[in-house]
Amino acid sequence: MDDRVLIFDTTLRDGEQTPGVNLNLTEKLEIARHLERLRVDVIEAGFAGASRGDFEAVEAVSRETRSSVVCSLARCAPVDIERAAQALSGAARPRIHVFLASSALHLEKKLRMTPDQALERAASGVRLAKSLCDDVQFSAEDASRSDPAFLAQLFGEAIAQGASTINITDTVGYATANEFSRLVQELLKNIRGVDRARVSVHCHNDLGLAVANSLVAVRHGARQVECTMNGVGERAGNAALEEIVMGLRTRADYYGASCNIDTKRLYVTSRLVSTLTGLEIPPNKPVVGANAFLHQSGIHQHGVACDRSTYEVMRSEDIGVPAGNAPLGKLSGSHAFEETASRLGFTLSRNDLGAAFKRFKELADRKKDVTERDLVALLSGQWVDAPELYHLESYQLFAGNTLTPTATVKIKYGDDVITEAAVGDGPIDAAYRAVDRITKRDTKLETYGIRAVTEGQDALGEVTVRITVDTGDGKPPRRALGKGASTDIIEASILAYVNAVNRAAAD
Ligand code: KIV
Ligand code: ZN
Numbered sequence: 001m002d003d004r005v006l007i008f009d010t011t012l013r014d015g016e017q018t019p020g021v022n023l024n025l026t027e028k029l030e031i032a033r034h035l036e037r038l039r040v041d042v043i044e045a046g047f048a049g050a051s052r053g054d055f056e057a058v059e060a061v062s063r064e065t066r067s068s069v070v071c072s073l074a075r076c077a078p079v080d081i082e083r084a085a086q087a088l089s090g091a092a093r094p095r096i097h098v099f100l101a102s103s104a105l106h107l108e109k110k111l112r113m114t115p116d117q118a119l120e121r122a123a124s125g126v127r128l129a130k131s132l133c134d135d136v137q138f139s140a141e142d143a144s145r146s147d148p149a150f151l152a153q154l155f156g157e158a159i160a161q162g163a164s165t166i167n168i169t170d171t172v173g174y175a176t177a178n179e180f181s182r183l184v185q186e187l188l189k190n191i192r193g194v195d196r197a198r199v200s201v202h203c204h205n206d207l208g209l210a211v212a213n214s215l216v217a218v219r220h221g222a223r224q225v226e227c228t229m230n231g232v233g234e235r236a237g238n239a240a241l242e243e244i245v246m247g248l249r250t251r252a253d254y255y256g257a258s259c260n261i262d263t264k265r266l267y268v269t270s271r272l273v274s275t276l277t278g279l280e281i282p283p284n285k286p287v288v289g290a291n292a293f294l295h296q297s298g299i300h301q302h303g304v305a306c307d308r309s310t311y312e313v314m315r316s317e318d319i320g321v322p323a324g325n326a327p328l329g330k331l332s333g334s335h336a337f338e339e340t341a342s343r344l345g346f347t348l349s350r351n352d353l354g355a356a357f358k359r360f361k362e363l364a365d366r367k368k369d370v371t372e373r374d375l376v377a378l379l380s381g382q383w384v385d386a387p388e389l390y391h392l393e394s395y396q397l398f399a400g401n402t403l404t405p406t407a408t409v410k411i412k413y414g415d416d417v418i419t420e421a422a423v424g425d426g427p428i429d430a431a432y433r434a435v436d437r438i439t440k441r442d443t444k445l446e447t448y449g450i451r452a453v454t455e456g457q458d459a460l461g462e463v464t465v466r467i468t469v470d471t472g473d474g475k476p477p478r479r480a481l482g483k484g485a486s487t488d489i490i491e492a493s494i495l496a497y498v499n500a501v502n503r504a505a506a507d
Pocket of ligand 1: 014099139140141142167169170171172202204
Protein backbone atom coordinates (compact mmCIF):
# COMPACT_ATOMS: atom_id res chain seq x y z
CA MET A 1 0.00 0.00 0.00
CA ASP A 2 1.11 3.55 -0.82
CA ASP A 3 2.52 4.96 2.42
CA ARG A 4 1.86 8.61 1.58
CA VAL A 5 -0.91 10.30 3.57
CA LEU A 6 -2.39 13.46 2.07
CA ILE A 7 -2.98 16.33 4.47
CA PHE A 8 -6.29 18.05 3.67
CA ASP A 9 -6.54 21.31 5.56
CA THR A 10 -10.01 22.68 6.26
CA THR A 11 -9.07 25.63 8.51
CA LEU A 12 -10.70 28.04 6.05
CA ARG A 13 -13.94 26.03 5.85
CA ASP A 14 -14.66 23.86 8.91
CA GLY A 15 -12.24 25.96 10.99
CA GLU A 16 -14.06 29.13 10.05
CA GLN A 17 -17.26 27.56 11.41
CA THR A 18 -15.80 28.07 14.92
CA PRO A 19 -18.23 30.22 16.92
CA GLY A 20 -17.06 33.84 16.91
CA VAL A 21 -14.52 33.40 14.11
CA ASN A 22 -15.02 35.57 11.08
CA LEU A 23 -12.05 35.89 8.73
CA ASN A 24 -11.98 38.51 6.00
CA LEU A 25 -10.60 37.89 2.51
CA THR A 26 -7.12 39.30 3.21
CA GLU A 27 -6.78 37.07 6.26
CA LYS A 28 -8.01 33.98 4.42
CA LEU A 29 -5.51 34.60 1.64
CA GLU A 30 -2.66 35.01 4.10
CA ILE A 31 -3.60 31.74 5.82
CA ALA A 32 -3.81 29.99 2.43
CA ARG A 33 -0.32 31.27 1.50
CA HIS A 34 1.07 29.86 4.74
CA LEU A 35 -0.73 26.55 4.19
CA GLU A 36 0.78 26.23 0.74
CA ARG A 37 4.26 26.98 2.13
CA LEU A 38 3.58 24.36 4.79
CA ARG A 39 3.01 22.03 1.80
CA VAL A 40 -0.49 20.86 2.66
CA ASP A 41 -1.82 18.70 -0.17
CA VAL A 42 -5.35 20.14 -0.23
CA ILE A 43 -6.67 23.52 0.96
CA GLU A 44 -10.42 23.57 1.48
CA ALA A 45 -10.92 27.30 0.90
CA GLY A 46 -14.63 27.50 1.71
CA PHE A 47 -18.15 26.50 0.79
CA ALA A 48 -18.67 28.58 -2.36
CA GLY A 49 -22.45 28.11 -2.43
CA ALA A 50 -22.92 29.18 1.19
CA SER A 51 -22.26 32.92 0.91
CA ARG A 52 -20.74 35.60 -1.26
CA GLY A 53 -17.78 35.86 1.14
CA ASP A 54 -17.07 32.13 0.83
CA PHE A 55 -17.38 32.27 -2.97
CA GLU A 56 -14.87 35.14 -3.15
CA ALA A 57 -12.48 33.32 -0.81
CA VAL A 58 -12.52 30.14 -2.92
CA GLU A 59 -12.05 32.25 -6.06
CA ALA A 60 -9.14 34.26 -4.63
CA VAL A 61 -7.35 31.25 -3.10
CA SER A 62 -7.79 29.42 -6.44
CA ARG A 63 -6.18 32.30 -8.31
CA GLU A 64 -3.11 32.44 -6.04
CA THR A 65 -2.42 28.81 -5.17
CA ARG A 66 -0.31 26.80 -7.58
CA SER A 67 0.97 23.67 -5.88
CA SER A 68 -1.74 22.62 -3.38
CA VAL A 69 -5.12 21.37 -4.61
CA VAL A 70 -7.83 23.97 -3.89
CA CYS A 71 -11.19 22.61 -2.89
CA SER A 72 -14.72 23.92 -2.34
CA LEU A 73 -17.40 22.15 -0.34
CA ALA A 74 -20.85 21.69 -1.94
CA ARG A 75 -24.06 19.94 -0.97
CA CYS A 76 -25.27 17.36 -3.51
CA ALA A 77 -27.36 20.10 -5.11
CA PRO A 78 -26.82 21.51 -8.62
CA VAL A 79 -26.79 25.13 -7.43
CA ASP A 80 -23.99 24.45 -4.92
CA ILE A 81 -21.96 22.30 -7.30
CA GLU A 82 -22.15 24.87 -10.10
CA ARG A 83 -21.11 27.67 -7.72
CA ALA A 84 -18.18 25.56 -6.53
CA ALA A 85 -17.04 24.92 -10.11
CA GLN A 86 -17.34 28.63 -10.95
CA ALA A 87 -15.35 29.71 -7.89
CA LEU A 88 -12.65 27.13 -8.65
CA SER A 89 -12.32 28.05 -12.33
CA GLY A 90 -8.96 29.82 -11.83
CA ALA A 91 -7.40 27.00 -9.80
CA ALA A 92 -4.39 25.09 -11.11
CA ARG A 93 -5.61 21.97 -9.29
CA PRO A 94 -9.35 22.27 -8.46
CA ARG A 95 -11.40 19.78 -6.44
CA ILE A 96 -15.15 19.74 -5.80
CA HIS A 97 -16.05 18.18 -2.46
CA VAL A 98 -19.68 17.06 -2.37
CA PHE A 99 -21.33 15.71 0.75
CA LEU A 100 -24.55 14.09 1.86
CA ALA A 101 -25.64 12.81 5.26
CA SER A 102 -25.73 9.02 5.54
CA SER A 103 -27.06 8.20 9.02
CA ALA A 104 -30.72 7.23 9.48
CA LEU A 105 -30.93 10.02 12.05
CA HIS A 106 -29.85 12.74 9.61
CA LEU A 107 -31.74 11.28 6.65
CA GLU A 108 -35.02 11.00 8.54
CA LYS A 109 -34.91 14.04 10.81
CA LYS A 110 -32.92 16.56 8.79
CA LEU A 111 -33.26 15.70 5.12
CA ARG A 112 -36.53 13.70 5.21
CA MET A 113 -35.11 11.33 2.67
CA THR A 114 -35.20 7.55 2.25
CA PRO A 115 -31.94 5.61 1.79
CA ASP A 116 -32.83 5.03 -1.89
CA GLN A 117 -33.34 8.75 -2.41
CA ALA A 118 -29.98 9.40 -0.72
CA LEU A 119 -28.27 6.94 -3.08
CA GLU A 120 -29.83 8.70 -6.06
CA ARG A 121 -28.96 12.18 -4.71
CA ALA A 122 -25.33 11.22 -4.07
CA ALA A 123 -24.99 9.64 -7.52
CA SER A 124 -26.43 12.65 -9.34
CA GLY A 125 -24.32 15.05 -7.23
CA VAL A 126 -21.06 13.25 -7.96
CA ARG A 127 -22.01 12.86 -11.65
CA LEU A 128 -22.63 16.58 -12.04
CA ALA A 129 -19.46 17.50 -10.12
CA LYS A 130 -17.44 15.10 -12.29
CA SER A 131 -18.78 16.73 -15.45
CA LEU A 132 -17.41 20.07 -14.19
CA CYS A 133 -14.18 19.01 -12.47
CA ASP A 134 -11.91 16.04 -12.82
CA ASP A 135 -11.10 15.75 -9.13
CA VAL A 136 -14.21 14.95 -7.05
CA GLN A 137 -14.41 13.99 -3.40
CA PHE A 138 -17.53 12.55 -1.78
CA SER A 139 -18.17 12.72 1.98
CA ALA A 140 -20.82 10.84 3.91
CA GLU A 141 -21.78 13.13 6.76
CA ASP A 142 -22.30 11.45 10.16
CA ALA A 143 -20.72 8.28 8.73
CA SER A 144 -19.69 6.93 12.13
CA ARG A 145 -23.37 6.74 13.20
CA SER A 146 -24.51 5.21 9.90
CA ASP A 147 -25.31 1.63 8.96
CA PRO A 148 -21.96 0.31 7.61
CA ALA A 149 -23.68 -1.75 4.86
CA PHE A 150 -25.54 1.33 3.62
CA LEU A 151 -22.36 3.41 3.84
CA ALA A 152 -20.48 0.88 1.68
CA GLN A 153 -23.27 1.07 -0.90
CA LEU A 154 -23.25 4.88 -0.86
CA PHE A 155 -19.48 5.14 -1.25
CA GLY A 156 -19.55 2.44 -3.98
CA GLU A 157 -22.08 4.51 -5.91
CA ALA A 158 -19.95 7.68 -5.49
CA ILE A 159 -16.88 5.87 -6.85
CA ALA A 160 -18.90 4.43 -9.75
CA GLN A 161 -19.91 8.00 -10.69
CA GLY A 162 -16.31 9.22 -10.63
CA ALA A 163 -15.36 10.21 -7.06
CA SER A 164 -11.63 9.66 -6.60
CA THR A 165 -11.66 10.35 -2.84
CA ILE A 166 -14.25 9.08 -0.37
CA ASN A 167 -14.37 10.61 3.09
CA ILE A 168 -15.48 8.79 6.25
CA THR A 169 -16.60 11.31 8.86
CA ASP A 170 -17.04 11.28 12.58
CA THR A 171 -19.11 14.44 12.36
CA VAL A 172 -20.08 14.65 16.00
CA GLY A 173 -16.94 13.12 17.52
CA TYR A 174 -18.90 10.13 18.78
CA ALA A 175 -16.87 7.09 17.71
CA THR A 176 -14.37 5.35 19.95
CA ALA A 177 -10.98 4.56 18.44
CA ASN A 178 -11.85 0.85 18.23
CA GLU A 179 -15.18 1.49 16.55
CA PHE A 180 -13.70 3.93 14.06
CA SER A 181 -10.82 1.66 13.10
CA ARG A 182 -13.26 -1.26 12.65
CA LEU A 183 -15.47 0.91 10.44
CA VAL A 184 -12.52 1.92 8.24
CA GLN A 185 -11.38 -1.68 7.91
CA GLU A 186 -14.86 -2.93 7.10
CA LEU A 187 -15.39 -0.24 4.48
CA LEU A 188 -12.01 -0.91 2.88
CA LYS A 189 -13.14 -4.52 2.44
CA ASN A 190 -16.72 -3.91 1.35
CA ILE A 191 -16.89 -0.82 -0.88
CA ARG A 192 -17.20 -1.71 -4.54
CA GLY A 193 -14.28 -0.19 -6.50
CA VAL A 194 -12.49 1.11 -3.38
CA ASP A 195 -9.12 0.37 -4.99
CA ARG A 196 -9.85 3.18 -7.48
CA ALA A 197 -10.30 5.74 -4.69
CA ARG A 198 -8.35 7.28 -1.85
CA VAL A 199 -9.93 6.76 1.56
CA SER A 200 -10.03 9.89 3.70
CA VAL A 201 -11.15 10.54 7.28
CA HIS A 202 -12.61 13.64 8.92
CA CYS A 203 -12.96 13.56 12.71
CA HIS A 204 -14.37 16.04 15.20
CA ASN A 205 -13.18 16.41 18.75
CA ASP A 206 -16.35 16.41 20.89
CA LEU A 207 -14.97 13.65 23.14
CA GLY A 208 -11.31 14.53 22.65
CA LEU A 209 -10.62 11.72 20.16
CA ALA A 210 -10.32 13.52 16.81
CA VAL A 211 -6.56 13.01 16.46
CA ALA A 212 -6.58 9.48 17.88
CA ASN A 213 -9.40 8.41 15.56
CA SER A 214 -7.70 9.94 12.53
CA LEU A 215 -4.38 8.27 13.28
CA VAL A 216 -5.93 4.89 13.97
CA ALA A 217 -7.66 5.17 10.59
CA VAL A 218 -4.28 5.79 8.93
CA ARG A 219 -2.91 2.73 10.65
CA HIS A 220 -5.71 0.76 8.98
CA GLY A 221 -5.39 2.17 5.50
CA ALA A 222 -6.83 5.71 5.30
CA ARG A 223 -4.59 7.81 3.05
CA GLN A 224 -5.98 11.31 3.52
CA VAL A 225 -6.61 13.07 6.82
CA GLU A 226 -8.80 16.17 7.09
CA CYS A 227 -7.71 18.52 9.83
CA THR A 228 -7.33 22.16 10.85
CA MET A 229 -4.48 24.21 12.24
CA ASN A 230 -4.65 24.28 16.07
CA GLY A 231 -7.71 21.99 15.82
CA VAL A 232 -10.09 24.93 15.33
CA GLY A 233 -13.59 24.11 14.11
CA GLU A 234 -17.27 23.61 14.97
CA ARG A 235 -17.95 23.01 18.69
CA ALA A 236 -14.86 21.28 20.16
CA GLY A 237 -13.10 21.52 16.80
CA ASN A 238 -11.50 19.20 14.26
CA ALA A 239 -8.41 17.00 14.39
CA ALA A 240 -5.37 19.25 14.88
CA LEU A 241 -3.09 19.27 11.83
CA GLU A 242 0.11 19.77 13.82
CA GLU A 243 -0.70 16.79 16.07
CA ILE A 244 -1.54 14.51 13.14
CA VAL A 245 1.64 15.49 11.30
CA MET A 246 3.95 15.10 14.30
CA GLY A 247 2.19 11.87 15.29
CA LEU A 248 2.83 10.41 11.84
CA ARG A 249 6.42 11.58 11.89
CA THR A 250 7.33 10.66 15.46
CA ARG A 251 5.65 7.24 15.28
CA ALA A 252 6.35 6.38 11.64
CA ASP A 253 7.44 2.99 13.00
CA TYR A 254 3.84 2.34 14.10
CA TYR A 255 1.72 4.10 11.49
CA GLY A 256 3.90 3.08 8.54
CA ALA A 257 2.96 6.23 6.67
CA SER A 258 4.33 9.70 6.04
CA CYS A 259 3.24 13.08 4.71
CA ASN A 260 4.83 15.92 2.80
CA ILE A 261 4.45 18.71 5.38
CA ASP A 262 7.38 21.05 6.04
CA THR A 263 7.21 20.62 9.81
CA LYS A 264 9.55 23.58 10.40
CA ARG A 265 6.66 25.84 9.40
CA LEU A 266 4.17 24.41 11.89
CA TYR A 267 4.86 26.94 14.65
CA VAL A 268 4.58 30.03 12.50
CA THR A 269 1.42 28.81 10.75
CA SER A 270 -0.12 27.94 14.09
CA ARG A 271 0.61 31.44 15.48
CA LEU A 272 -0.77 33.12 12.39
CA VAL A 273 -4.03 31.16 12.61
CA SER A 274 -4.28 31.90 16.32
CA THR A 275 -3.77 35.62 15.74
CA LEU A 276 -6.21 35.90 12.87
CA THR A 277 -8.94 33.77 14.42
CA GLY A 278 -8.44 35.33 17.86
CA LEU A 279 -8.35 31.80 19.34
CA GLU A 280 -5.56 31.53 21.87
CA ILE A 281 -3.43 28.40 21.99
CA PRO A 282 -3.59 26.83 25.47
CA PRO A 283 -0.10 26.51 26.98
CA ASN A 284 -0.47 22.73 27.32
CA LYS A 285 -1.54 22.26 23.68
CA PRO A 286 0.52 19.43 22.14
CA VAL A 287 3.22 20.44 19.65
CA VAL A 288 2.59 24.22 19.51
CA GLY A 289 1.62 25.18 23.10
CA ALA A 290 4.01 27.40 25.06
CA ASN A 291 4.76 24.57 27.50
CA ALA A 292 5.21 21.83 24.90
CA PHE A 293 9.00 21.90 25.30
CA LEU A 294 9.42 23.28 28.82
CA HIS A 295 10.64 21.15 31.70
CA GLN A 296 9.70 22.21 35.20
CA SER A 297 10.77 19.50 37.60
CA GLY A 298 14.40 19.17 38.60
CA ILE A 299 14.46 15.49 37.66
CA HIS A 300 13.24 16.26 34.15
CA GLN A 301 15.63 19.20 33.74
CA HIS A 302 18.51 16.99 34.78
CA GLY A 303 17.40 14.26 32.34
CA VAL A 304 17.10 16.71 29.45
CA ALA A 305 20.50 18.21 30.26
CA CYS A 306 21.99 14.69 30.01
CA ASP A 307 20.09 13.73 26.88
CA ARG A 308 17.02 15.45 25.44
CA SER A 309 15.42 12.19 24.42
CA THR A 310 14.89 11.27 28.09
CA TYR A 311 11.86 13.59 28.22
CA GLU A 312 11.31 14.85 24.66
CA VAL A 313 9.82 12.76 21.86
CA MET A 314 10.18 15.55 19.27
CA ARG A 315 12.66 18.34 18.72
CA SER A 316 11.33 21.89 18.99
CA GLU A 317 13.52 22.95 16.05
CA ASP A 318 11.67 20.44 13.80
CA ILE A 319 8.45 22.35 14.50
CA GLY A 320 10.13 25.71 13.93
CA VAL A 321 9.63 26.93 17.51
CA PRO A 322 11.68 30.14 17.54
CA ALA A 323 14.72 30.21 19.71
CA GLY A 324 14.48 32.54 22.72
CA ASN A 325 17.50 34.49 21.49
CA ALA A 326 17.63 38.14 20.40
CA PRO A 327 18.23 38.19 16.69
CA LEU A 328 17.45 41.88 16.18
CA GLY A 329 17.77 45.08 18.13
CA LYS A 330 17.16 48.77 17.66
CA LEU A 331 20.19 49.17 15.45
CA SER A 332 19.12 46.44 13.02
CA GLY A 333 18.39 47.59 9.49
CA SER A 334 15.49 46.75 7.20
CA HIS A 335 17.57 44.20 5.33
CA ALA A 336 18.23 42.09 8.43
CA PHE A 337 14.58 42.52 9.42
CA GLU A 338 13.33 41.32 6.02
CA GLU A 339 15.69 38.34 6.08
CA THR A 340 14.54 37.27 9.56
CA ALA A 341 10.88 37.73 8.57
CA SER A 342 11.42 35.56 5.52
CA ARG A 343 13.17 32.86 7.56
CA LEU A 344 10.17 32.86 9.90
CA GLY A 345 7.87 32.28 6.90
CA PHE A 346 6.60 35.81 6.14
CA THR A 347 7.08 37.11 2.63
CA LEU A 348 6.44 40.84 2.70
CA SER A 349 5.51 43.19 -0.13
CA ARG A 350 7.35 46.58 -0.23
CA ASN A 351 4.41 48.30 1.48
CA ASP A 352 3.96 45.66 4.14
CA LEU A 353 7.68 45.62 4.77
CA GLY A 354 7.72 49.39 5.37
CA ALA A 355 4.82 49.23 7.83
CA ALA A 356 6.15 46.16 9.65
CA PHE A 357 9.65 47.63 9.91
CA LYS A 358 8.25 50.83 11.40
CA ARG A 359 6.42 48.78 14.04
CA PHE A 360 9.54 46.74 14.70
CA LYS A 361 11.52 49.96 15.30
CA GLU A 362 8.87 51.23 17.72
CA LEU A 363 9.08 47.93 19.58
CA ALA A 364 12.89 47.89 19.59
CA ASP A 365 12.87 51.38 21.12
CA ARG A 366 11.00 50.04 24.13
CA LYS A 367 12.35 46.54 24.35
CA LYS A 368 16.05 45.83 24.45
CA ASP A 369 15.89 42.35 22.97
CA VAL A 370 13.41 41.67 20.18
CA THR A 371 13.16 37.89 20.04
CA GLU A 372 11.91 35.69 17.22
CA ARG A 373 8.69 35.12 19.18
CA ASP A 374 8.14 38.90 19.35
CA LEU A 375 8.67 39.05 15.60
CA VAL A 376 6.20 36.25 14.89
CA ALA A 377 3.60 38.12 17.02
CA LEU A 378 4.35 41.40 15.28
CA LEU A 379 4.27 39.91 11.77
CA SER A 380 1.13 37.80 12.37
CA GLY A 381 -0.62 40.85 13.77
CA GLN A 382 -0.08 42.93 10.67
CA TRP A 383 -2.79 40.97 8.85
CA VAL A 384 -5.30 42.26 11.33
CA ASP A 385 -4.57 45.75 10.08
CA ALA A 386 -7.43 47.74 8.67
CA PRO A 387 -7.41 51.23 7.14
CA GLU A 388 -6.71 53.50 10.09
CA LEU A 389 -9.83 55.60 10.25
CA TYR A 390 -8.99 56.22 13.90
CA HIS A 391 -5.39 56.33 15.09
CA LEU A 392 -4.37 56.35 18.75
CA GLU A 393 -2.11 59.35 19.42
CA SER A 394 -1.76 59.14 23.20
CA TYR A 395 -3.52 58.37 26.44
CA GLN A 396 -3.28 59.31 30.11
CA LEU A 397 -4.66 57.44 33.08
CA PHE A 398 -5.53 58.38 36.56
CA ALA A 399 -6.08 55.18 38.51
CA GLY A 400 -5.51 53.47 41.81
CA ASN A 401 -7.33 51.14 44.18
CA THR A 402 -8.94 54.05 46.07
CA LEU A 403 -9.65 56.30 43.07
CA THR A 404 -12.27 56.33 40.33
CA PRO A 405 -10.31 55.36 37.21
CA THR A 406 -10.28 58.17 34.67
CA ALA A 407 -8.80 57.97 31.18
CA THR A 408 -8.04 60.73 28.69
CA VAL A 409 -7.57 59.48 25.13
CA LYS A 410 -6.36 61.45 22.12
CA ILE A 411 -7.24 60.03 18.70
CA LYS A 412 -6.50 61.25 15.19
CA TYR A 413 -9.51 61.10 12.89
CA GLY A 414 -8.82 62.44 9.39
CA ASP A 415 -7.23 65.86 9.92
CA ASP A 416 -8.71 66.26 13.39
CA VAL A 417 -7.24 65.25 16.70
CA ILE A 418 -10.00 64.58 19.19
CA THR A 419 -9.53 64.29 22.95
CA GLU A 420 -12.09 62.87 25.34
CA ALA A 421 -12.05 61.76 28.95
CA ALA A 422 -14.23 59.21 30.75
CA VAL A 423 -14.46 57.32 34.02
CA GLY A 424 -14.98 53.57 34.21
CA ASP A 425 -14.97 50.48 36.41
CA GLY A 426 -11.25 50.06 35.76
CA PRO A 427 -8.57 51.83 33.72
CA ILE A 428 -9.29 49.83 30.55
CA ASP A 429 -13.03 50.33 30.85
CA ALA A 430 -12.43 54.07 31.30
CA ALA A 431 -10.18 54.19 28.23
CA TYR A 432 -12.73 52.27 26.12
CA ARG A 433 -15.50 54.66 27.19
CA ALA A 434 -13.32 57.60 26.16
CA VAL A 435 -12.76 55.96 22.73
CA ASP A 436 -16.54 55.46 22.40
CA ARG A 437 -17.09 59.16 23.07
CA ILE A 438 -14.68 59.99 20.26
CA THR A 439 -16.03 57.53 17.68
CA LYS A 440 -19.68 58.10 18.66
CA ARG A 441 -20.33 54.50 17.68
CA ASP A 442 -22.58 52.17 19.63
CA THR A 443 -19.83 49.68 20.49
CA LYS A 444 -20.11 46.74 22.87
CA LEU A 445 -17.09 44.83 24.12
CA GLU A 446 -17.90 41.09 23.84
CA THR A 447 -14.61 39.48 24.88
CA TYR A 448 -11.20 40.62 26.05
CA GLY A 449 -8.06 38.48 26.29
CA ILE A 450 -4.45 39.23 27.09
CA ARG A 451 -1.32 37.13 26.93
CA ALA A 452 2.40 37.69 27.24
CA VAL A 453 4.17 36.85 23.99
CA THR A 454 7.49 36.32 25.75
CA GLU A 455 8.78 36.04 29.27
CA GLY A 456 10.40 38.76 31.35
CA GLN A 457 9.55 42.22 32.62
CA ASP A 458 9.64 43.86 29.21
CA ALA A 459 7.50 41.11 27.63
CA LEU A 460 5.32 42.08 24.72
CA GLY A 461 1.65 41.90 25.76
CA GLU A 462 -0.85 40.95 23.07
CA VAL A 463 -4.51 41.88 23.57
CA THR A 464 -7.38 40.42 21.54
CA VAL A 465 -10.87 41.91 21.73
CA ARG A 466 -14.14 41.12 20.03
CA ILE A 467 -16.69 43.88 19.69
CA THR A 468 -20.10 44.39 18.14
CA VAL A 469 -21.05 47.73 16.66
CA ASP A 470 -24.68 48.62 16.25
CA THR A 471 -24.89 50.69 13.08
CA GLY A 472 -28.44 51.80 13.87
CA ASP A 473 -29.64 51.05 10.32
CA GLY A 474 -31.76 48.07 11.33
CA LYS A 475 -29.09 45.62 10.11
CA PRO A 476 -27.56 43.09 12.53
CA PRO A 477 -24.68 44.56 14.58
CA ARG A 478 -21.24 44.27 12.93
CA ARG A 479 -18.79 41.99 14.64
CA ALA A 480 -15.07 42.60 14.59
CA LEU A 481 -11.91 41.23 16.11
CA GLY A 482 -9.10 43.60 17.10
CA LYS A 483 -5.49 43.03 18.10
CA GLY A 484 -2.95 45.22 19.80
CA ALA A 485 0.56 44.48 20.95
CA SER A 486 2.78 46.61 23.15
CA THR A 487 5.10 46.32 26.11
CA ASP A 488 2.50 48.52 27.88
CA ILE A 489 -0.68 46.46 28.39
CA ILE A 490 -2.99 49.50 28.67
CA GLU A 491 -1.69 50.76 25.34
CA ALA A 492 -2.06 47.24 23.85
CA SER A 493 -5.65 47.21 25.13
CA ILE A 494 -6.54 50.57 23.55
CA LEU A 495 -4.77 49.64 20.29
CA ALA A 496 -6.79 46.39 20.12
CA TYR A 497 -10.06 48.25 20.69
CA VAL A 498 -9.29 50.95 18.11
CA ASN A 499 -8.17 48.24 15.66
CA ALA A 500 -11.52 46.44 16.12
CA VAL A 501 -13.45 49.70 15.58
CA ASN A 502 -11.43 50.34 12.38
CA ARG A 503 -12.12 46.82 11.14
CA ALA A 504 -15.84 47.08 11.86
CA ALA A 505 -15.89 50.36 9.93
CA ALA A 506 -13.98 48.82 6.99
CA ASP A 507 -16.12 45.65 6.59
O1 KIV B 1 -18.09 17.15 9.86
C1 KIV B 1 -18.47 16.82 8.71
O2 KIV B 1 -19.14 15.81 8.49
C2 KIV B 1 -18.10 17.70 7.61
C3 KIV B 1 -18.40 17.23 6.23
C4 KIV B 1 -19.12 18.27 5.45
C5 KIV B 1 -17.15 16.79 5.55
O3 KIV B 1 -17.52 18.76 7.83
ZN1 ZN C 1 -16.59 18.72 9.85
